[in-house]
Amino acid sequence: MNTKTRNLSFLLGFLLVALVLAGAVSYLADSNPDGLDHATLQGCEVVETAEGEQLQGSCIAQNAKNHQFAGSPLADYAIGGGENTTGVAGVIGVVVTVVVAGGFFWMLRRRPKA
Amino acid sequence: MTGSVAMHMSDGLLNTTTSLLFIGVAVVGLAVAAAKARADLDDRTAPLAGLVAAFVFATQMLNFPVLPGVSGHLLGGALAAILVGPWVGALCVSIVLVVQALVFADGGVTALGANITNMALIGTAAGFLVATLLKRFATGKAGLVVVAFVAALVNTVVASLGFVLEFAIGGDPAFSLGAVSATVVGVHCLIGLGEGVITALTVGAVAAVRPDLVYLLRGTSRPLELREGTPA
Known part of the structure; x- marks a missing residue:
């Protein structure tokens, strides 16, 4: 495996673990x-x-105080307050976080000198 | 906060002046972190840092029992700092807290400064400091795992001290500071054990497959780099 493939497969594996934790293991969380x-x-x-x-x-x-966004669609890690939607909310959270954080860090990174 | 799944400080627990003070602390801290983080971010580490933030978000959802009727969850500062460095790590945890406050209504918006100060700044700094100090005494993968455990434990307890400080400055004086502090810090000693286990497992797993991506291991067993165009 070359370095690029190796890096990419590691990153995808890491993402998969985060998705499984937020999407499935989160149902076992202590409330x-x-x-x-x-x-x-x-x-x-x-x-x-x-x-x-x-x-x-x-x-x-x-x-x-009640949260300003208490009525927002993903409030309290549920979709529209629905029961048993924690996993879906968690997956959305992981995707939002990776996009926001990844995008921010990508913009902030040192670029190789041309 | 009735009937919600709040994990962080809500608005109203600290007075407005104190909330604003810690928004100021957070802004200054994050500006410094962003300036310093640049040096640790390149084409290879920037995507990893994004995933570390996502991993901290996911793991913070996993409340584990610490006492009857009491749970705890990862804060993530030591974990992030060991994997991507203290500056990038502080930014990772901050982004998680911002997403949680704005998208998931978890953690008050005016309390965001205090929450960032505790979990992203103080906790991360303490965890990374401990990890750096202990690193010289640790050898091999087992050593790294122990260092990660202790750093994460300290990170959790020190972050809870941040809350104690904030409550001392701007909490409701009707409640005994001593009693609140004892409960908060005591429970976070137990939560820290869980944070230590999760951090040790995660750092151990990453180090097993990609030791080159672990920030704390930089400069230890790194092969010499060939730099083109630089005279020896």
């Missing part, structure tokens, strides 16, 4: 609050109500 959320939720109890989850008690998380 409990993460470390930061856990800390800001100390003192509160999360209660299910007709209007969704409510925080009862007194905790830092009550200061949290």
